[in-house]
Amino acid sequence: MKKLERRALLCLVLAGCLLAGLVLFVGLWAVRGEHWASSAFNRHLYNKQGILMSGTVLDRNGEILTTVDEDGNRVYVGDKARRTSTLHVVGDPYGNISTGALSAFAQKLTGYNLIFGAFGAEQGGNNLYLTIDAHLNEVAYQALGGKKGTVAVYNYKTGEILCLVSAPAYDPMNIPSDLEENEKYEGAYLNRFLSSTFTPGSVFKTVTLAAALEEIPDLESRTWTCEGSTQIGEGVVTCISAHGEQDIREALANSCNGVFGQLAVELGGDTLERYAEKAGLTSSYSINGISTAKGSFSFGDDVSTTDLAWAGVGQYHDSVNPCALMIYMGAIANGGKAAVPCLIQKVESQGLPSLPQFTRKTKTLISSDTAETVAEMMMNNVQTAYGTKRFPNMELGAKSGTAEVGPEEKPHAWFTGFLKNEEAPYAFVVLVENGGSGADVAGTVASKVLKAALEQVG
């Protein structure tokens, strides 16, 4: 009898294990099934070389960027310039560019769902429409003129990224044989806009300015005299030239390191840190599930007064992610909050559209009164320093940056800002690595891209 009881108990335990296993599997299948189906080991969806054989990627205007041809091969369309300039948003065939649509949005391209699984190459997969305009990408890539860097434009009200270029890039249909070793292609797998951080230089003055406007009550009635170099702490903070007597508006337009270095020291490291955090520059954003790189700053107690001054003008150990900076520009133009950028416009499954993509807003990156003042001063920069002729009919606010990156290297050129235009509420960022002067070099790239963007609006 005892033997029988023992056996019954054993059966019960085994049945219990089976049930638990089944529950675990169904649970994992529901949660992870999409991931399993889109794994590069799935030969229904990927070929032997690991190339995704399902799904078409299009731009916002319905122009096909990559698809699967009749023979089941992944092909990129358009001419070389089109393919190269959209490489980082579309992705390479082998999945080396992990933030490209072919990798990051593989699950959406295969059209996986819990009931029917994924559609293989025979069914062609889904149509994934990106928010980018391929023509703008081509304009931006060409404007970079072979230099490394990144250009992006987005609508700060809807979140749609209209242009996103990272350079160097290459033609995915004719992958260069020296891609891995040629210095010219260094970092080509990286989307600099999403995944890199860089020394910001003077574009960071927009953060120091926001802090000063809120924390220093008489800021707008003060004046300073710049003689080209200013003793701050033990060291000297230098300007390109002597800026003479200036108020805060003029100091921003002149991008006076002396004034902003002094303001940084007056504000103190803790306050600067708080404003950099509030501006979202130390946070990571999720762009349709792709995490952006976080910027970082050293404003701590162990930083010398001179270094704190340099940190306040975007030098020292400061680093920012171009996407986070662009979102901050959107928030300045949009009264303190901006839409979080997105890259997917819609996904069509077997001819049926997906659920609409909802716009997400950032938290408050800058208070609304301060945003208004900073925006107005940035528009004044264009009027008095950058030249409205270069940016016709744009209602543009901008800040340039010429970020020192080492004694032997040319500085990084930055130009970032926004349009105050109902039809074209765009924020943008341009970074030309080792490009030289921000206002000249990056400003010229921005001018070309913004002109092209406004032509698309009509």
Ligand SMILES: [Zn+2]
């Ligand atoms: Zn100065």
